[in-house]
Amino acid sequence: MKGPILRKVHPMPLTTRPLxxxxxLEILDVDLRHLTDDLIAEIDALWVAHPVLLVRDQxxxxxxxxxxxxxxxxxxxxxxxxxxxxxxxxxVMVSNLRLENGDNIGALASGEAKWHTDSxxxxxxxxxxxxxxxxxxxDGGKTAWANLQLAYxxxxxxxxxxxxxxxxxxxxxxxxxDITGDDDVKNIRAKTPDVTHxxxxxxxxxGRKGLYLDPLQTYGxxxxxxxxxxxxxxxxxxxxxxxxxxxxxxxRRGDIVLWDNCxxxxxxxxFDPMVPRLMKRTTIFLPPERYPVPFQV
Numbered sequence: 001m002k003g004p005i006l007r008k009v010h011p012m013p014l015t016t017r018p019l020x021x022x023x024x025l026e027i028l029d030v031d032l033r034h035l036t037d038d039l040i041a042e043i044d045a046l047w048v049a050h051p052v053l054l055v056r057d058q059x060x061x062x063x064x065x066x067x068x069x070x071x072x073x074x075x076x077x078x079x080x081x082x083x084x085x086x087x088x089x090x091x092v093m094v095s096n097l098r099l100e101n102g103d104n105i106g107a108l109a110s111g112e113a114k115w116h117t118d119s120x121x122x123x124x125x126x127x128x129x130x131x132x133x134x135x136x137x138x139d140g141g142k143t144a145w146a147n148l149q150l151a152y153x154x155x156x157x158x159x160x161x162x163x164x165x166x167x168x169x170x171x172x173x174x175x176x177x178d179i180t181g182d183d184d185v186k187n188i189r190a191k192t193p194d195v196t197h198x199x200x201x202x203x204x205x206x207g208r209k210g211l212y213l214d215p216l217q218t219y220g221x222x223x224x225x226x227x228x229x230x231x232x233x234x235x236x237x238x239x240x241x242x243x244x245x246x247x248x249x250x251x252r253r254g255d256i257v258l259w260d261n262c263x264x265x266x267x268x269x270x271f272d273p274m275v276p277r278l279m280k281r282t283t284i285f286l287p288p289e290r291y292p293v294p295f296q297v
Contacts, residue, residue, distance in 0.1 A: 014042050020247045023147045024052040032058050032068050032256065040071045043258075047072070047128075048205075048290045051263035052145050052247060055256045060132060062088045065282055069130050072258075073284030076119075076126035085280070094131065094279040113268040115146065115241055117261045118283060120214045121172040123195050124295045126283040127262050135278040136251040140271030143257070144248040145264040149210035151240040152200065160200075162232070167196040168213055169220040196222060197294035201262055204289055210263055211240060212294055240265060262292045 015028040025046055030039070032055060047053055060068070062085060069075050069090070078084060078092050085091035119125040131143075152160070171194045199221065201212045215237040221229035249257065259266065271277065288297045 014039075014046070016046065019052065019054060019249075022150060022244070023050060024054070024145070024247050025050045026054040026056070030055060032060060033064050035068060035071055044072060044287075044290070047258060047260065047286075051147060051149070051260040053258040054249065055258075056252060057254045058132065058256050059254065060256075062091050062280065065130070065132055065280060066090045069282040069284050072130075073128050073286045076283045076285065078283070079122075090282055092281040092283070094277075094281055096273055096277050114216060115237065115265045115267045116216045117212075117214045117265050119261070120197065120212075120294070121170045121195065121217050124285070125197075125261060125293075126285055127260060127291060127293055128258065128284040128286040129261060130256060130258050130282045130284070132280045133251045133253055133255040133278075134280065135276050136253055136255075137271045137275040137277055140269060140275075141277055142248050142250050143266060143268045144246050145259055145266045146241045147210075147245045147247075148212065148240060148263050148265065149203075149208055150245045151236075151242075152209050152211045154245075155211075155239065159232075159236075163199045163211075166199045166224075167222045168199050168218040168233075169222060170195050170197060170214065170217050171219055172217065201292035201294060203263075203292040210292065211236060212262060212292075213237070213240075215265070260286060260291060262286075262294060 014030060016025045017028065018024065019026055027043070027046065043053070066075065066088060075090050077089050081089075083092050083094075085093055117125075118129055155163075197212060199212060200209055202209050213233065213236060215233070218233055220226060221232065224232070249255075286293070
């Protein structure tokens, strides 16, 4: 009689394969319930080099997801109380499921989430996101990421010169799929006054530059007339989301994707609202000595 199949905690070094020819990695044969200093250091090094990482076939509870997140950076508590986990406020629920009284248990429901970057409306955005899939539809609900560094590299020199030293203006904008009432929007905007961030960020050590903007929440560019800044922002959004800069992911149960909000935009396609979807997200402040950040350190 054969004994139980034992799964490797993780190989050394980690085995990976590319998600696209140009960016992103899948980390293979790792169990994130068993964390070591060496494992965290390897994942951090991979994340520094690649703005999107995928780890499949995980089985984490909220405590374990939080523990993993905290090993990569200082964890953030979301400004919205209604979408936090009832057990652990560090976890944000992303789901179309509802409570018995009809309230959503989390954010984003089942509609489209257009291109954006998380928490750019704050003076100190939480730059790292970790999204864990517990229940996903077979069709629809794919998430895509657009690489802001690749997009910057491909800009004409004239546009790069125009953006040099410019700062974008940001305001909290609740997504169309996630409106819970005008009072909610007003309360959040009161807690998060408008801010500005550089339009171009430089990654430490490598010196690589990338765009930083949010098609939903960047409403202007300092030093430019509203019409001029709107035209440039629209042009940049079209440029950034060209297919050659985009990775699209079809979720499976047990997937965890890590992404750097300062190096990618992301969007989610809609799906059948009658099909359950449950994701759990944690967000962190990535170490500014290794990752680009839009605020003064």
